[in-house]
Amino acid sequence: MNEIKVAVLGSEGVGKSALIVRFLTRRFIGEYASSSECIYRKRLSVDGKPINLQLYDPCSQAYEGRSTVNEQIQWAHGFIVVYDISDRSSFLTAKAIVHLIRELGLGTGKRNVDSLIFLVGNKQDLCHMREVRREEAQCLAAECRCQFYELSAAEHHQEVALIFFKMVQNANVGSKAKERRRRPSGSMAKLINNVFGKRRKSV
Ligand SMILES: Nc1nc2c(ncn2[C@@H]2O[C@H](COP(=O)(O)OP(=O)(O)OP(=O)(O)O)[C@@H](O)[C@H]2O)c(=O)[nH]1
Helix, strand or coil: CEEEEEEEEECCCCCHHHHHHHHHHCCCCCCCCCCCCEEEEEEEEECCEEEEEEEEECCHHHHHCHHHHHHHHHHCCEEEEEEECCCHHHHHHHHHHHHHHHHHHHHCCCCCCHHHEEEEEECHHHHHHCCCCHHHHHHHHHHCCCEEEECCCCCCHHHHHHHHHHHHHHHHHHHHHHHHHHCCCHHHHHHHHHHHCCCCCCC
8 A cells, every 4th residue: 555654844833733633634623732743644545546644743843953854854755834824934934944855855866846845824814914925935835846825724624635635646646656667667577587587387
């Protein structure tokens, strides 16, 4: 079964847990008490194939060390980087995280992360207190070649679910392509079998 690992990153209180819980339970839980990082698991079906989804929800203090973020980036196939539209500093943190993902993810040449980073402005219901303009976030997304969404975990269940499903689909396509690259082609497989003497038994 295909495993898809998605890390939901962002600074303290931007609504990472609220988004994950909204996706998993359809409910918005106003106060979500968590003092430690956790991984949520969910089984999904994509194109009729079962997928084991793992969602990583860090505790905010996890951002203190670069090595921790590095580990999170190495662990995940896809990233949902969240900021709060009513908190400018959370946008700057999101910007730094997106840059770091590109630096570490692409720097190692490990994978193409273009469709695997989503920048998400949460708490759209607080637009009367907005500190981050939509256009500014769109610019960052274009500059970093990632996808941009703005929504409210408090008010939008469908939009939240759509983002997670889209991420799973993109990550799934990426992992299939990687598998195809790794798997020897038909003629190459035959050549390997010939060289190493794996013959079919004749009956
Ligand atoms: N108005 C509004 N509040 C939200 C929304 N999403 C989350 N919140 C509130 O923001 C606060 C923080 O939400 P969390 O989901 O705990 O945020 P977090 O990013 O997981 O926070 P840490 O676990 O501390 O990193 C809570 O009081 C939520 O009720 C939203 O869309 N709109």
